[in-house]
Amino acid sequence: MWPHSSLIVALSGLLSLQALASPTPVEKRQTSTISNSVIFSPPSDAGWVDPRVLYPRAVQLKSGALIATWENYSPEPPKVYFPIYRSVDGGASWSQISKVEDTVNGWGLRYQPFLYQLPVAIGSYPAGTLLIAGNSIPTDLSKTKIDIYASEDDGITWSFVSSVASGGVAQPVNGETPVWEPLLMFYDNQLVCYYSDQRDSNYGQKLAHQTTTDLKTWSSIVDDVHDTNSYAARPGMPAITKLPNSDYIFAYEACGTDGCRVHYRLTTNPLGVLSAPSYTLRSTAGSTTTSSPFVVWSSVGGGNGSIILSGGSASNIFVNQNLGDPGSWVEHTTPQPNAYARSMVLFQDDDSKMLIIGAGRLPPSSTNYVSVSVVDLEDTIGL
Numbered sequence: 001m002w003p004h005s006s007l008i009v010a011l012s013g014l015l016s017l018q019a020l021a022s023p024t025p026v027e028k029r030q031t032s033t034i035s036n037s038v039i040f041s042p043p044s045d046a047g048w049v050d051p052r053v054l055y056p057r058a059v060q061l062k063s064g065a066l067i068a069t070w071e072n073y074s075p076e077p078p079k080v081y082f083p084i085y086r087s088v089d090g091g092a093s094w095s096q097i098s099k100v101e102d103t104v105n106g107w108g109l110r111y112q113p114f115l116y117q118l119p120v121a122i123g124s125y126p127a128g129t130l131l132i133a134g135n136s137i138p139t140d141l142s143k144t145k146i147d148i149y150a151s152e153d154d155g156i157t158w159s160f161v162s163s164v165a166s167g168g169v170a171q172p173v174n175g176e177t178p179v180w181e182p183l184l185m186f187y188d189n190q191l192v193c194y195y196s197d198q199r200d201s202n203y204g205q206k207l208a209h210q211t212t213t214d215l216k217t218w219s220s221i222v223d224d225v226h227d228t229n230s231y232a233a234r235p236g237m238p239a240i241t242k243l244p245n246s247d248y249i250f251a252y253e254a255c256g257t258d259g260c261r262v263h264y265r266l267t268t269n270p271l272g273v274l275s276a277p278s279y280t281l282r283s284t285a286g287s288t289t290t291s292s293p294f295v296v297w298s299s300v301g302g303g304n305g306s307i308i309l310s311g312g313s314a315s316n317i318f319v320n321q322n323l324g325d326p327g328s329w330v331e332h333t334t335p336q337p338n339a340y341a342r343s344m345v346l347f348q349d350d351d352s353k354m355l356i357i358g359a360g361r362l363p364p365s366s367t368n369y370v371s372v373s374v375v376d377l378e379d380t381i382g383l
């Protein structure tokens with residue numbers, strides 16, 4: 001039994017009047033989403049080195065501006081640097097505002113940038129200072145060094161802060177001694193720098209962290225993940241985020257022993273990851289994802305909110321609404337293609353909106369570009 005068509009017209013008239021009278025839900029419905037929008041693609045004929053761009057990172061500043069950077073394989077000289085792009089319209093348009101250049105080694109800033117805005121003052125650096133940690137590596141890849149630079153003007157100008165760790169040749173080969181992949185997080189009055197470390201002769205690679213209370217001097221090394229059963233194990237690419245029950249989820253790739261499948265640990269102490277139980281990330285559909293995890297938490301999705309994890313092999317995101325319970329990972333599609341070391345940012349004023357940034361695949365690749373999607377998590381998860 002369907003109402004007469006004139007009734008439908010009357011009803012729809014009423015509905016649109018109601019929509020006008022209550023702007024909040026209408027605005028929410030109008031949240032603009034962005035699908036794989038290209039923000040930078042290197043010129044094809046200007047000597048850019050394979051894979052052109054890779055490994056993007058982004059952050060939303062307290063001002064609301066989005067800042068992004070990536071590995072940038074521009075022709076040398078000059079030495080490679082981390083480009084700094086900004087969007088002030090929620091990710092729709094981007095322009096370059098600066099670049100972070102190596103001012104201490106003469107090598108360039110080559111691999112694995114990470115952006116972080118200080119939530120509180122540390123040492124002489126005020127709250128709101130924008131930090132970038134990254135791997136300074138010479139053109140011949142003979143050395144690696146995790147250095148930190150700071151900007152006190154939201155990314156316009158940069159200066160060297162300190163160096164966390166120095167290692168050997170930038171080759172992911174057991175027996176070599178590089179350091180890789182820094183990630184910064186504030187915890188308990190200190191800044192933590194997590195990274196991958198090949199300098200310990202007991203392990204092909206391990207995950208470790210060092211801490212600082214002044215941004216200048218760094219503590220001794222504490223292991224986060226190492227495999228006492230297998231020298232071949234190469235746990236890598238640390239990613240961590242806080243959950244509402246005050247647990248932390250610490251995700252990593254299990255290379256060497258498990259095909260770089262993404263594993264994770266749950267712990268109340270982000271400085272004590274080593275003793276925490278570990279799990280393989282596996283969706284309820286049975287899928288796993290391999291390499292380069294990134295993980296964030298959003299309040300949407302029920303009483304526990306949602307953990308959102310991205311792995312390098314999947315366009316889909318893996319979502320867990322049960323605080324990391326290993327049987328509760330559900331895959332959801334995104335418009336953002338899979339990429340090596342994709343990352344995500346939740347919008348501060350509305351954490352149902354999430355930016356995903358990707359920059360293509362590991363070499364060989366002559367087609368990599370940097371692109372972003374902004375998804376509505378409620379629509380993505382199907383709430």
Ligand SMILES: *[C@@H]1O[C@H](CO)[C@@H](O)[C@H](O)[C@H]1NC(C)=O
Binds near residue numbers: 303321323
């Ligand atoms: C939150 O997660 C816990 C742990 O898995 C689960 O027992 C609980 O039912 C979840 N709560 C809600 C509201 O989903």
